[in-house]
Amino acid sequence: MDGFDFLPNEPIKAPQRDVFCEGDPRSSMGHPRVYLTIGPAGWVDCPYCARHFILMVAETCAGVRVGGAV
Template identity: 45%
Template sequence: MQPLEIIYVDDATVGCDGGGGALGHPLVYLPLGAKGEVDCPYCSRRYVLSEEGRRHAHAAGH
């Protein structure tokens, strides 16, 4: 199944609330993990670590 939306981020942990205000979902924090991506279990948005985020993680030794 394809994700509904792909969002590129610079941090290894993201907070997702569905983006719909009152129509969204509870705020959850999701670690991107070793693959550098994660799907939200509520809304199926996919968060992907950007190239900038990968450079920061590499420089920090992660």
């Protein structure tokens, strides 16, 4: 699991389904680290700060889409 760079109100593109959020890293005001799993819909929101994570779409050699929606 990795942290992600983001702009406020911008969805965070995640390369895997398991992500974590601990608030804005540029702010001294954060929240406890929470681990989230992106579900079948391809997205999840942090219950503390409403940061929106979306699963990046991966493509195989055959061009078949794997993963969530972006």
